[in-house]
Amino acid sequence: xxxxxxxRKTFGEALVEVGELYENVLAISxxxxxxxxxxxxxxxxxxxxxxxGIMEQGAIGFASGLxxxxxxPFVVAIAPFVTSRPFEMFRNDLGYMKQNVKxxxxxxxxxxxxxxxxxxSLEDIAILxxxxxxxxxxxxxxxxxxxxxxxxxxxxxxxxxxIGKNKxxxxxxxxxxxEAGKGVVMRDGKDVxxxxxxxVLSKAHLATQILEKDEIDVRLIDIHTLKPIDVxxxxxxxxxxxYIVTVEEHYLAGGxxxxxxxxxxxxxxxxxxxxxxxxxxxxKSGPYEELLSLYGLGAEQIAQTVKKxxx
Amino acid sequence: xxxxxxxxxxxxxxxxxxxxxxxxxxxxxxxHIGGAMSIAEIITALYFKxxxxxxxxxxxxxxxxxxxxxxxxxxxLYAVLAEKGFFEENILDTYGSLGSKLPGHPNMFxxxxxxxxxxxLGHGLSIAGGMAMGLRxxxxxxxxxxxxxxxxxxxxSNWEAAAACSHHKLSNILVFVDRNHLQIAGRTVDxxxxxxxxxxxxxxxxxxxxxxGHNIRxxxxxxxxxxxxxHKPSVIIANTVKSKGISFAEDRADFHYWKATDEEILxxxxxxxxxxxxxxx
Ligand SMILES: Cc1ncc(C[n+]2csc(CCOP(=O)(O)OP(=O)(O)O)c2C)c(N)n1
Ligand SMILES: [Mg+2]
Numbered sequence: 001x002x003x004x005x006x007x008r009k010t011f012g013e014a015l016v017e018v019g020e021l022y023e024n025v026l027a028i029s030x031x032x033x034x035x036x037x038x039x040x041x042x043x044x045x046x047x048x049x050x051x052x053g054i055m056e057q058g059a060i061g062f063a064s065g066l067x068x069x070x071x072x073p074f075v076v077a078i079a080p081f082v083t084s085r086p087f088e089m090f091r092n093d094l095g096y097m098k099q100n101v102k103x104x105x106x107x108x109x110x111x112x113x114x115x116x117x118x119x120x121s122l123e124d125i126a127i128l129x130x131x132x133x134x135x136x137x138x139x140x141x142x143x144x145x146x147x148x149x150x151x152x153x154x155x156x157x158x159x160x161x162x163i164g165k166n167k168x169x170x171x172x173x174x175x176x177x178x179e180a181g182k183g184v185v186m187r188d189g190k191d192v193x194x195x196x197x198x199x200v201l202s203k204a205h206l207a208t209q210i211l212e213k214d215e216i217d218v219r220l221i222d223i224h225t226l227k228p229i230d231v232x233x234x235x236x237x238x239x240x241x242x243y244i245v246t247v248e249e250h251y252l253a254g255g256x257x258x259x260x261x262x263x264x265x266x267x268x269x270x271x272x273x274x275x276x277x278x279x280x281x282x283x284k285s286g287p288y289e290e291l292l293s294l295y296g297l298g299a300e301q302i303a304q305t306v307k308k309x310x311x
Numbered sequence: 312x313x314x315x316x317x318x319x320x321x322x323x324x325x326x327x328x329x330x331x332x333x334x335x336x337x338x339x340x341x342x343h344i345g346g347a348m349s350i351a352e353i354i355t356a357l358y359f360k361x362x363x364x365x366x367x368x369x370x371x372x373x374x375x376x377x378x379x380x381x382x383x384x385x386x387x388l389y390a391v392l393a394e395k396g397f398f399e400e401n402i403l404d405t406y407g408s409l410g411s412k413l414p415g416h417p418n419m420f421x422x423x424x425x426x427x428x429x430x431x432l433g434h435g436l437s438i439a440g441g442m443a444m445g446l447r448x449x450x451x452x453x454x455x456x457x458x459x460x461x462x463x464x465x466x467x468s469n470w471e472a473a474a475a476c477s478h479h480k481l482s483n484i485l486v487f488v489d490r491n492h493l494q495i496a497g498r499t500v501d502x503x504x505x506x507x508x509x510x511x512x513x514x515x516x517x518x519x520x521x522x523x524g525h526n527i528r529x530x531x532x533x534x535x536x537x538x539x540x541x542h543k544p545s546v547i548i549a550n551t552v553k554s555k556g557i558s559f560a561e562d563r564a565d566f567h568y569w570k571a572t573d574e575e576i577l578x579x580x581x582x583x584x585x586x587x588x589x590x591x592x
Contacts, residue, residue: 050444053478058437058471065441068376068426069449073441088431089468093438096428097419 004167005142012037014149036076064093079105079121095131109249111165126254140201189219193237206299331390339407369423380435381460397424433466462494477516524549
């Protein structure tokens with residue numbers, strides 16, 4: 001088993017790194033700076049941390065105003081509270097106003113598996129994807145968290161970064177080719193393409209290893225940028241492999257699977273697709289890993305789904 | 312300080328603003344007349360006496376910022392920006408036409424001088440607070456001026472922003488509440504009362520003044536005294552009349568949004584001519 005790293009801690013390290021690179025980076029919290037990984041940033045740049053109390057809508061608006069004066073605010077909180085709750089602020093004050101604000105939804109997906117649907121975000125990508133000009137990152141391992149935080153600062157415009165809560169295995173070698181908007185082929189193959197994103201990329205990765213034992217030749221693609229999505233890598237997979245299977249910790253409505261299906265439909269490309277994600281329901285409560293398996297997102301379940309397709 | 316001559320000049324400019332508001336309605340045959348007319352004096356005082364802005368250099372970093380939180384009042388903003396020379400006056404005649412640079416709620420990417428994309432009520436004060444914070448961080452003396460509607464104050468997000476502005480001691484922000492006592496559905500006290508307004512703002516940590524929002528001298532004198540208290544944001548509750556200047560529409564909720572007939576426009580133009588006659592006489 002590869003090394004595991006805490007995504008929030010990793011994000012916090014990345015925030016300090018960009019804080020050192022860009023003196024206009026600010027950290028904005030809403031009564032949970034420590035839980036959002038900001039402690040090292042706060043210690044290093046106390047005057048660049050702004051606390052707003054439990055005020056997510058207001059914080060997004062303030063971030064927009066701060067950005068008009070050349071700042072790069074990072075607003076970080078539990079994912080639903082900075083996405084669905086202040087959606088209109090995100091849409092108007094960040095999207096429509098094209099402001100250089102980075103919103104980080106942490107403990108996203110069902111990673112707060114025991115706290116109930118109020119604290120989960122299975123629709124963040126679906127709703128934010130409708131806002132023109134917003135870049136959506138869903139990093140799949142700790143190295144990628146660092147990469148997207150740096151990439152976010154190089155983009156002049158609104159960015160959403162989705163990170164989980166549970167420790168993530170290291171999947172990428174240091175210095176692997178990362179480019180915003182471009183997927184990463186982690187394993188080449190010709191029978192089936194699995195496209196994974198975010199927290200469950202590691203499950204897709206494990207599933208690939210299981211399938212290898214059955215001599216199924218899997219192409220594994222990491223889509224860390226959900227918008228703008230890498231069109232070429234998906235079209236290529238559609239023409240070169242027999243199936244595309246998408247894997248995401250998100251509702252099937254509006255997430256990665258939808259994006260891939262929409263893209264192929266828009267391009268008029270015929271391909272066999274299977275989407276793995278969570279269907280139209282509020283998920284049960286329980287231990288995270290067990291829940292993922294219950295909803296078909298464990299490595300074993302993903303491998304089983306792929307095998308059934310190929311039989 | 313405002314000399315009598317200055318005062319007269321500001322009154323004349325206010326009249327021009329009202330004429331330009333009407334001109335846009337005439338072009339588009341419809342528009343949010345009521346809330347635009349009620350802020351004509353305030354927005355004139357801001358752009359022609361109080362704020363430091365430069366139409367030749369709209370992105371000048373040292374400029375003061377203006378946030379029209381109640382974006383539906385944008386006919387007044389377009390009028391004042393045109394009057395000030397931010398864009399060609401004849402653009403006003405495109406209001407309501409396909410692809411006009413003057414949408415029914417302002418868009419900062421369409422014409423210079425617009426600072427925010429408002430229209431959904433209850434966003435402006437947070438954005439303005441962020442601006443005030445950023446300007447202060449940079450050590451700039453620039454101020455942030457905001458106009459809000461009185462009906463708009465029912466949006467809870469405003470009170471988040473009000474709390475944050477006072478918590479962060481943003482003494483470089485001045486809000487005007489256009490208290491015309493009306494919103495779409497009727498009188499504000501009947502629809503959703505936020506009285507006593509002054510006490511509410513005070514309880515949120517703001518320094519409050521109340522004025523006659525159609526008295527240009529009062530507007531200038533009070534705005535020039537801002538910040539009213541050290542370390543506190545300032546708010547002026549400006550008592551106004553919705554659709555001020557258009558006799559048949561004044562203080563009427565049904566002229567919030569006006570689908571104007573030819574005959575009504577003619578009457579409105581005559582009303583403004585009458586004001587002009589009185590000003591000259
Ligand atoms: C969030 C939101 N809800 C509803 C509206 C529709 N709306 C436009 S103007 C208005 C009434 C505003 O009243 P007030 O703030 O008193 O401004 P006035 O019309 O008096 O200028 C409403 C409800 C809106 N623009 N934004
Ligand atoms: Mg009103």
